Amino acid sequence: MKIVKTSDSRISSIDFSNLPFGRIFSDHMLECHYKDEEWLEPIIKPYGPISMYPGTQVLHYGQSIFEGMKVFKNRDNELLFFRPKENFKRLNRSAIRLSIPEIPEEIFFNGMKELLRLDHVWCKAEDGYSLYVRPFIYSSSEWIKASAGDEFTFMIITTPTINYYTGAIDLVIEQNFSRATRGGVGHIKAAGNYAASFYPTKIANSKGFTQVIWTDSKEHKYIEESGTMNIWFRIGDKLITPSLSDSILGGVTRDSILELAIDEGIEVEERDISVSEIVEASNNNLLLEAFGTGTAVSVVAVQSITLNNDKMFIPQQLNPYSMLLKKRLQDIQYGRVDDNFNWTIKI
Numbered sequence: 001m002k003i004v005k006t007s008d009s010r011i012s013s014i015d016f017s018n019l020p021f022g023r024i025f026s027d028h029m030l031e032c033h034y035k036d037e038e039w040l041e042p043i044i045k046p047y048g049p050i051s052m053y054p055g056t057q058v059l060h061y062g063q064s065i066f067e068g069m070k071v072f073k074n075r076d077n078e079l080l081f082f083r084p085k086e087n088f089k090r091l092n093r094s095a096i097r098l099s100i101p102e103i104p105e106e107i108f109f110n111g112m113k114e115l116l117r118l119d120h121v122w123c124k125a126e127d128g129y130s131l132y133v134r135p136f137i138y139s140s141s142e143w144i145k146a147s148a149g150d151e152f153t154f155m156i157i158t159t160p161t162i163n164y165y166t167g168a169i170d171l172v173i174e175q176n177f178s179r180a181t182r183g184g185v186g187h188i189k190a191a192g193n194y195a196a197s198f199y200p201t202k203i204a205n206s207k208g209f210t211q212v213i214w215t216d217s218k219e220h221k222y223i224e225e226s227g228t229m230n231i232w233f234r235i236g237d238k239l240i241t242p243s244l245s246d247s248i249l250g251g252v253t254r255d256s257i258l259e260l261a262i263d264e265g266i267e268v269e270e271r272d273i274s275v276s277e278i279v280e281a282s283n284n285n286l287l288l289e290a291f292g293t294g295t296a297v298s299v300v301a302v303q304s305i306t307l308n309n310d311k312m313f314i315p316q317q318l319n320p321y322s323m324l325l326k327k328r329l330q331d332i333q334y335g336r337v338d339d340n341f342n343w344t345i346k347i
């Protein structure tokens with residue numbers, strides 16, 4: 001792998017107390033091209049613009065996928081990567097579905113390790129900080145025929161982060177627009193899924209909601225996800241989350257919370273959850289918690305859910321599951337406790 005180091009690090013100019021999510025990028029990036037049916041040697045170089053012709057396929061048809069992963073620093077200043085193999089596998093599942101060539105394991109992991117070694121100072125060893133890692137692949141063929149490209153670019157960039165949301169969030173149940181359909185691409189991280197969500201989200205934001213709750217596209221009856229997160233409800237003492245399907249993205253944080261909840265002895269159900277079940281639970285004072293999970297947000301509590309014009313307030317718990325599970329997750333991520341699940345990889 002070729003490595004070109006920057007001679008002019010930007011780190012001293014960064015205000016680490018003010019990090020809007022995904023706005024500040026670390027000094028280096030990885031770039032790797034696919035041509036003549038093979039992935040070529042990757043290069044790590046200073047973070048900077050990429051050039052492309054206006055006829056580049058991705059600009060027209062959106063043949064593009066990405067991942068979101070996080071690295072944390074423990075008290076010994078060592079980098080701990082959280083479950084990167086899961087993201088690697090999901091990136092290649094996304095690749096297959098969007099007719100993109102799969103990225104080989106050595107390119108992904110060796111490139112990632114070199115990049116993180118080079119930019120490790122961008123990850124602060126303080127509570128709340130992490131380095132968000134964004135691998136992505138797009139079609140770089142200069143060809144506007146409406147079919148899969150034959151040249152691709154794989155890149156990794158990283159961005160230092162603190163919190164995605166600063167407090168509990170307000171959600172609204174979306175009953176007109178859909179994020180994903182059966183047989184579609186909702187279960188993979190296709191760039192276009194996010195583009196399609198911006199308009200409904202903007203409308204929800206303009207009405208004072210933080211995010212929408214996506215429902216099934218056929219009947220808008222069953223809950224699927226919220227914003228870019230998986231969603232969880234505590235009804236009585238039970239924790240319930242929608243079971244995975246081809247219209248729900250299987251989050252790595254979702255999977256981790258599921259395992260942690262089971263380990264805590266919490267009764268967990270993965271199944272269909274209808275909007276009416278949530279309304280009924282709320283009316284009967286049984287909707288005790290709701291929260292979202294995702295790599296970027298970690299675990300975030302929901303304080304209200306609105307359906308049409310009715311707002312359901314979620315009562316504050318003394319010992320919420322969301323806090324317990326978030327603490328257990330973050331203790332592992334920051335290396336504060338033994339990682340009995342073997343989730344972290346030291347770099």
Ligand code: COI
Binds near residue numbers: 067068294297
């Ligand atoms: C993540 O949690 O990594 C996401 O995918 C959210 C991102 C689109 C901001």
